[in-house]
Amino acid sequence: MIRTQRPAAAVCALLAALAAGIAFPGPAVADETDQAAPKVELVLDVSGSMRTADMDGGTRMAAAKQAFNDVLDATPEEVQLGIRTLGANYRGNDRKEGCKDTAQLYPVSTLDRTEAKTAVATLQPTGWTPIGPALLKAADDLQGGAGTRRIVLISDGEDTCQPLDPCEVAREIAAKGIGLTIDTLGLVPDAKTRDQLSCIADATGGTYTSVQHKEELTDRVGQLVDRAADPVVTPVATEGTGQCSSAPALKSGLYTDREEFGQQRWYKVDVKPGQELRTSVSVAADRAVDANYGVLLRAVTVHGREIVRGEASGTGRTDVISTGLRYPKAESDDDEDTTPETVCLQLTNSFSAAAGVKTSPGLPVELTVDVVDGPSKAGDVASFGLGRGWWLLGALVLAGFLAGLVWGWVSRWRVAVWRTN
């Protein structure tokens, strides 16, 4: 039965796909190029230290230029790419001036390879390392559009423009909720640079790579640009409240929010009888947190009764801690009754900030909500209440044998009775 069902389903799916393809070829493509185009900005450190010749015999700058050339050649068509420099222009010793030195070398737009390459070729290692200001400007460059946004920061030294901590700048950029990821690459990094760059990456859910060789740089930057081109669902920003009554009502979809340490967040979802609510939540550790942590998600009725909970705890290094829950709402006896029930979702986390770490903005929260048809309930432990195994066979054989015997005796007895009569 299933054998015939599957190809039939496949044929149906194929037909549907074909029909869809014929019916909607225009808008799907148009959308791709304009609104949802992924944007990437490469931010390159052009500070004086890039002159150091310790990457496969060449200078760090030469390696970076080489990598940029290769990456520009391989950039996917749909990616809008820009290049920003830091420390490229100001030669002086005035720290204040030096820390403003960041410029857009190539604007974020559909790539003109020749133009971009020419611009890269002009770069000369010069000034300071104002990472924080450069990141802020880069985030501005990437404003607008609905696609993914990614900054790739390539640096060989730590920020020389304290007290503006680039790590906190990154966290604030992430907290704006524009879905921006910063990936960092350290060229032959020392311990301080490594800590700073990895902190920036962690703050935005990005990655940190330390680069010792020219090839590694090209490969990694290329990989990151390609990654930006992958279509990803953009979450919708929401803001949970301190109690259910004022909580935002969510529908099926993907949401983001921020939750501070020890804070509660409430959301609510309407579930009709016969539907199932599925929700999962991830709380990300975007800064240094203590090693033991957890998350609790409760589904509660409007009257405060807990329906079901999802909880998770963990220990050690992590990016997120996540959990989820399902709540199938039973069919109502009255078919007409489709009044939805409001289910409150309470989210708490038990992260604690490591010493000296800022607690605001809150930790990034990702929430998925799916309201689907309810499951068909199990009436028995086993599938359809069917049996299985040698004990079952033994029991059936025994029962059958006994039934046969009894029937045989009864009919003998009946024959005997009939004869005597």
Next chain:
Amino acid sequence: MWITRVLSTALLTVGLAAGPAVADSSPSPSASEDSGAPTQAGTSFRTATELDQGQQGTAGGSTGDYLYWSFPADTGRRPDVRATVKLPDSHAAQTWQIDVYDGLRRRQSCQYGAQTRTAAQGAGTVELACVLRTVRAWSEPWSDDPLPGTYYIRLTVLNLSSADLGQPVSAEVRADSKDIGGSAAVDGSLAKPLVPGIAVKSESGDGDKKAAVLSSFGSDDGWSSGWWTDRWVWTGIGGVLAALAGIGGYALTRGTGRPSRVPPGA
């Protein structure tokens, strides 16, 4: 009468059973051995790279990255996740770990397999494995039993010396599964597999195929209907044997050599 009824039901059941038994032995859903295996990994649940069962996913990354893949697992199967990490030439001792999460992002326990392993200083590779529990068709909402749907693999280094952070590594990941069969067949079923974003997907229809989805594993195609289990065969054979034993028992009471006016089994 009783015997004929039992006999005919049993035969019918076995007859029905023979067909799907063969069809269902193929791995599901949509296992394929094609060469389109992914060569990168995602960095979050949202961006996890999709793998089919039996595909070998490879990815380059940096020590300290959190690498994510996802694969579909269907009812009655016991997923088996394996990962190999190639470490850089020189490094201090590092602890690596794979975690498997279900479609609700709940962490799933491993029955066996070295989920966490420490690579000694300078070791070339580290191999990790996680064998999950068998995927069930249905479970109560208060349990976290594995259900059919998307599964996420997260591979990361758990403990490292800070000097090793960001060093290039490469990883290979593979998810297979073993058919456990009827012993794991439970009653009940989900209306939709536990695939994140499935409600959004079915609402929007298949108009814009290119639109990004959280997880693209099919909503209707490829997943087992949950109707077939080998319990039908066991129960059917049980019925046949019971019928035969019944005939045997009946014949026993009639003795041998006695001319029978009534044919046995009528």
